[in-house]
Amino acid sequence: MAIADKPQYNVIGTRPIRHDGVDKVTGRAMYGADFRMAGLLHGVIVRSPYAHARIKRIDTAKAAALPGVRAVVTSDDLPQHGARQVDLGEGAVSMRHLAANVLTDDKVLYRGHAVAAVAADNVHIAEEAARLVKVEYEPLPPVLDVRAAMQPDAPILNDDVRTVFAGAPEVNADQPTNIAKHLLFEKGNPQEGFAGADLVFEREFDTTMVHQGYIEPHNATALWNADGKVTVWMSTQGSFTAREQTAELLRLPVSSVKVVPMEIGGGFGGKISVYLPPVAALLSRKSGRPVKVIMSRADVFEATGPTPGSHIRLKLGVTKDGKLNAAEAWVAFEAGAYPGSPVGMACMCVFACYDIPHARVEGFDVCVNKPRTNAYRAPGSTQVAFAIETVVDEICTELGVDPVELRLRNASRKGTQRVDGPTFARIGMEETVEAIKASSHYMSLAPQSRSPDKQCGRGVASGFWFNAGLKSSVTATVNADGTVSLIEGSTDIGGTRTSIAMQLAETLGITAEDVHPTVADTEGIGYTDVTGGSRVTFSTGIAAVRAAEDICSILADRAAALWDVPADQTKYENGGVTGPDGKRISFKELAGKLHLVGGPVTGSGISGEESQSGAFGTHCVDVEVDTETGKVQILRYTIAQDAGTAIHPSYVEGQMQGGVVQGIGWALNEEYWYDEQGMRNATFLDYRMPTCYDVPMIETIIVEVPASNHPYGVRGVGEVPICPPPAAIANAIYQATGVRMRQLPMSPPRLLAELLKS
Amino acid sequence: MSNKHVISLELNGDAVEFLCEPRQTLLEVLRDILHLTGTKEGCSNGNCGACTVLFNGRPVVSCLVLAMECEDAKIRTIEGVACDGALDEIQNAFLEGAALQCGICTPGFIVQAQALLDENPNPSEDEIRFYLAGNLCRCTGYDKIVRAVQAAAEQRRAATTAG
């Protein structure tokens, strides 16, 4: 559903077959674990069985003596970092923390924490050797709950952590603490705002830690060559950030490390931090051989970067006529073992869907004895969307206003100021609500219960994600047969080779099939930020458009030379060059003649946009609740989302559908199940991600409100679809049963307990 | 110290022999000895389906099969799905229907879908979803995968009727 008069495009909006498709349906595509080379050794990491313990001694002698073992490393082999802080693109981080998360030194802070590593002739010998590494621990009391960790008498994880105050007043700034950050945003006068409200709702919410759940485990193969150069073949969302992190951790010049990005089997934010490359590199240096390390599934759950559990208090004030007047939130996020949760983003997102004059939000980044958390699809936004969108639903019930109408009445629009300061450009929040309102789903009768123990309900919720801009590089070369080879640095997780190639093709006036995209390694293309933040189709797309424009301008010159006319009299348009006296040469024809007029043509483009326009989505879901077991079935699901301009609609729909199903998993069953010893459900059997038998078809409505800061109006689409599902499902559960759920996941035992109370 | 054994089997229609240890799974042998890396490792405990192959025509997770068990077996992997360079209907349907994003689960889904359509040429949506429940995909939300299997089934039936 297009909102504005959409320009006519030739390539954009079509659905070509992706360029890497055949390789991926035949098993030929090479993922990180598929890489091999002569002399390859296999590495295994020795991990902590404790959630919190001091390491008294590590004895590697027996492991090293096992035949077939070629190297053993511990944190002694990592360079020391002292109190060094570096900025690797996401603000200053302590190198000591980064290093200790890769191979810890004096303490283990979560079960699965890496303590040592071995490399051997095959993975079985390496596993046996890892069992022979003897680590003596002194167990310490763990702290697993975010609020408990904030108490003054809580066990302290990191002696060197002091609260960083951002906007919040300083208290006990020189004390060791688990509270790594305390931030505060405020707009208007919340006190006055609540005084001016007719109704005030204050609610508390808890969500548990969840994992991105990509199917491909982390992997890395490293070769520390005799010339001092390190090459890493790995699955990563960002080869350049992987290179920087690896180089910093090993204290090498960044140019001494080359990262070759292999195909990547899912990331969702979890394959940005580096875990294995420095360890594989150290093992390679010691053994003189290339070393491959692949995590087990349990390692992936226990020792990578899930996304935080949270405790949230949220207060909303509303007038009788349904205008949100004041809002307040208190958001505490589990950072995991080391600081760095996305609580700041959560605080920026919490009220972003609504134009609320007075608002205040406080956020806390809190260390607990769980793995260091990381980004997961719209990091921080889903937790707070669960809170605000269920309170908004309560307001609708209380005031007797349709949930769609209340959202329209309060929707953010161009000019609305977010609580953290920025003001929205043209956005599509309202349009997504309108799209749901007009959908066949919302207009249909709510589902009817089959029997007394099966109650049905319908829920609606909205969500917001900023979308990142950041930096990308693209180069493109014209081939003599009239095609273009495109080189980019954005690793392709979900079809972005094609969405980038389509933008280049559109600009050049050629077909998507005539563009051959390649993802290059860190020495084959200029710096490119991570595939994340919903940024690739937007930002790498801009770089591709600029590379195409570069080519257009060179080709116009070449045509001028060919025709022997002044360069200012030729112009590239509609897939070819036009000149004086009706002269016209197509791109294809000119490509075949370039050797006559100056030789090869290569264009390049870079982008470095600060940010892009925000993305909004509104969802509608029908559920059936088994009131005797507390189990929820998803009967029907519709998502409307503003994509700006959908470059490849199939892959836009795919992002929307995939995000929704991850959101359904988060809503209903996914959770890190902890006891004092650590996570107890570190398998795909017990960490219950949705199977295809758990979900219906996900109906999609692509809303197109073109973004003003992209040549084709693109907005990122990857992240916002995960934000609304937990709230939409909670609202549907309320309609079905009269029970308000304020905890995630809304698993059968939790829901049944609430049902029995009511 | 090694206790290696020779195993002979039929792999994607060809006679194949290899040396392996009892502790090596079929998955490990396919990937590390025979270099057929199209079969993917997602969990190694049978819960994700990424390593699905056909064992005497039945779908199995190759991470839970010892290579030693495969003596004289007929194994078909993702590399054996396309015939003589032409893609199978299921592969085509996945491409045309954009039924993959990162692609790591795709080989397992295609092999499993092949087993389904061989067994049940006209499955309902519910039957497709039940049969594919042992294959996890984290990217697509399954919508386009289910539709691709439906499209492939329809194409196969049309081809059979026409033939």
Next chain:
Amino acid sequence: MHSFEYSAPHSLSDAVSLLAQAEGNARPLAGGTDLIDQMQTGRFRPALVIDIKKLPELNVLEFDGDGLHLGAAVPCYRIYGEPRIVQEYSALADACHIIGGVQIQSRASVGGNLCNSGPAADSTPAMIALSAICVIAGPGETRQVPVEEFCTAPGENVLRRGEILAEILFPPRPANSGSHYRRFIPRNEMDIAVVGVGAFVELEDDGQTIKTARIGLGAVAPTPLLAEDLSASLSGKPATDSTFVSAGEAARQIITPITDMRGTAEYRKQITGVLVQRVLATATARARGEPSEYKPGK
């Protein structure tokens, strides 16, 4: 995985002697879907793995006057693929249809499921409901053990050193009887039972009164349970919802569930009551030859 030897004997007696000679340091391999995972994670490290799945005695699937002879290594897909089992031993087919996914069902056997002796094994409550008998081969005489007496603790059972579960015998189905197994799981597939319930119901000729009933319960005690007194108490009762509801209530009283990541003890108690009621209703419908609305997981 640790290093071990593999052997695929050609006869049951060879398998028994291999197992006996290994002095407890061998494990039989049928479908392998539990054992290989347990070796991957290091829970079991046997020196010898004895592949018994090709032994003819362990692959029988035959009906005769004694009922159904089911070889311990027959994989699940052959069980639910046999129309007579679906018809006459529905609970067994129900269970086999939801053990793991289809790929697991290509290999996993009910014999393996039983010998793994997990409290939450899906096929065990179904077999208890169907009065199945384990036929155990060993160095001595072949012996028979009722399935409800087979498991002795989590992961432990009555098999003595050198013994192999060869066959499971299911008595013939009486007239006017039906059976059903279902479990509660948070997802619709691919989970371990939070609670599993199997039930067999035989009706009087009037189709309204319960003649005999037999209920097996899984994941609510250290071993799968036969609810013996409860089953007996149903004889003579009307086959109505209120009977099933009271049976559910009664079942809650006889179980001793634990709290773990798959469910709390309290929740398991609740669910046991609900499932007993639903399973009895479906088994009764089947006894009457009525269609049931059962769909796995939903």
